[in-house]
Amino acid sequence: MKVHVKVNGVSYERDVEARTLLAYFLREDCRLTGTHVGCDTSSCGCCVVVMDGEKAVKSCSMFAAQADGHEILTVEGLAQGGKLHALQQGFWDQHGLQCGFCTPGMLMTAYALLKHNAAPTEADIREGLAGNLCRCTGYQNIVKSVQQAAGALREAVAAT
Amino acid sequence: MIPAAFDYLRAHTADEAFAYLQQHGAEARVLAGGQSLIPAMRFRLARPAVLVDINSLSDLSYVRIDGKAMALGAIARDVEIERAPWITDRRWSLIHDMSRVVADPVVRQMGTVVGSLCHNDPAGDWPAVALAARAEVVVRGKAGTRHVAIDDFLVDSFTTATGEGEMALGAEFPVPDERTAGSYQKVERKVGDFATAAAAVQVSLNENGTIRSAGVALSAAGACAVRVDAAEKLLAGQKPSAELIRAASDAAWHRSAPQADLRGSVEFKKHLAGVLVARGLRQAFSRLGVQA
Numbered sequence: 516m517k518v519h520v521k522v523n524g525v526s527y528e529r530d531v532e533a534r535t536l537l538a539y540f541l542r543e544d545c546r547l548t549g550t551h552v553g554c555d556t557s558s559c560g561c562c563v564v565v566m567d568g569e570k571a572v573k574s575c576s577m578f579a580a581q582a583d584g585h586e587i588l589t590v591e592g593l594a595q596g597g598k599l600h601a602l603q604q605g606f607w608d609q610h611g612l613q614c615g616f617c618t619p620g621m622l623m624t625a626y627a628l629l630k631h632n633a634a635p636t637e638a639d640i641r642e643g644l645a646g647n648l649c650r651c652t653g654y655q656n657i658v659k660s661v662q663q664a665a666g667a668l669r670e671a672v673a674a675t
Numbered sequence: 676m677i678p679a680a681f682d683y684l685r686a687h688t689a690d691e692a693f694a695y696l697q698q699h700g701a702e703a704r705v706l707a708g709g710q711s712l713i714p715a716m717r718f719r720l721a722r723p724a725v726l727v728d729i730n731s732l733s734d735l736s737y738v739r740i741d742g743k744a745m746a747l748g749a750i751a752r753d754v755e756i757e758r759a760p761w762i763t764d765r766r767w768s769l770i771h772d773m774s775r776v777v778a779d780p781v782v783r784q785m786g787t788v789v790g791s792l793c794h795n796d797p798a799g800d801w802p803a804v805a806l807a808a809r810a811e812v813v814v815r816g817k818a819g820t821r822h823v824a825i826d827d828f829l830v831d832s833f834t835t836a837t838g839e840g841e842m843a844l845g846a847e848f849p850v851p852d853e854r855t856a857g858s859y860q861k862v863e864r865k866v867g868d869f870a871t872a873a874a875a876v877q878v879s880l881n882e883n884g885t886i887r888s889a890g891v892a893l894s895a896a897g898a899c900a901v902r903v904d905a906a907e908k909l910l911a912g913q914k915p916s917a918e919l920i921r922a923a924s925d926a927a928w929h930r931s932a933p934q935a936d937l938r939g940s941v942e943f944k945k946h947l948a949g950v951l952v953a954r955g956l957r958q959a960f961s962r963l964g965v966q967a
């Protein structure tokens with residue numbers, strides 16, 4: 516079947532099997548391998564992408580057909596004009612990753628979280644990221660990274 | 676794993692979805708949030724030949740308080756309940772508690788309430804809550820649309836009263852009386868896991884402080900969520916007290932008939948059922964300003 520998905524602002528029209536999961540569509544049909552497949556069954560959150568600008572979804576538990584006509588943002592779409600997104604900068608500065616496998620999902624979940632709540636408390640961040648597993652960091656620095664990004668984004672809004 | 680091949684049909688209206696289901700009968704499954712169905716298909720525990728995607732039916736995404744009931748449509752997402760402006764009202768405390776522990780925050784973006792009831796996982800959260808809150812499911816069949824009491828809807832593990840070619844259109848939760856509070860108590864190994872054990876309780880008080888009615892249900896305590904009739908009966912008409920809570924807790928222990936699995940032994944889960952009902956009742960009473 517034909518699906519037409521806008522990913523990071525670029526239109527992709529592909530002929531796929533109905534059973535193609537969005538994560539595999541992104542990785543294999545769009546060649547965007549930043550979206551990782553971890554547990555493959557909606558537990559770990561490594562595959563999270565943002566749908567229609569504000570909704571974090573686990574792309575391993577959604578068919579590409581369901582994204583037909585929708586816009587998807589993946590980790591590749593975060594940096595603009597060679598400049599890291601505030602969240603990426605936060606993870607860099609605060610050492611929010613070690614092996615990096617969970618990072619794309621962490622970034623995209625945090626992106627949607629900050630769209631919904633620009634000034635989250637530490638508890639809001641921990642709760643918001645509860646569907647994303649990291650086996651390296653113990654989450655401490657991930658929380659700090661998101662806090663830094665939230666502050667930077669608020670400052671950027673205040674400056675405009 | 677990749678699911679077995681299937682035909683994907685996207686419905687644009689409820690009529691179209693119903694027509695597809697009538698046409699394909701037992702071969703077809705409804706795809707709502709997909710957060711249980713798609714993993715099940717990936718494990719090949721489910722192999723529907725046809726999926727009818729209802730995610731485009733925006734007229735079934737409603738969550739509204741409609742006089743006597745909180746009504747929600749077939750694709751109302753968990754996140755919409757969690758963020759509903761009225762959810763912090765005391766009388767919705769059972770559903771409020773649960774809305775923050777069902778699945779995980781990302782899964783709640785897609786997962787639907789009605790889908791969860793239709794999936795009827797023995798360790799799911801919504802079925803037990805629906806029992807304690809005395810919800811109804813609205814089912815469309817050949818002969819028209821009917822309201823099915825949740826006790827009749829939850830038939831067996833992963834089995835509901837929705838027949839071949841039928842479709843659950845929505846669910847309705849009665850608006851509780853002013854002097855109502857509830858509590859959802861869940862023990863889980865990690866966020867987003869199914870319950871090791873869970874208890875849903877909701878109590879309404881009379882003006883004189885006695886219990887007008889009580890809803891008590893358990894998850895992970897049998898083939899599907901179970902109502903603890905004995906606890907509901909012994910609570911009704913009584914004044915909240917520590918002895919009363921102990922008696923309800925014992926009734927829950929007796930009623931719980933869990934399966935042993937990696938989450939715990941039968942003995943452990945039965946113990947939890949009793950403990951969680953007691954905690955739930957204490958919290959519900961405390962929310963009503965009553966120390967028991």
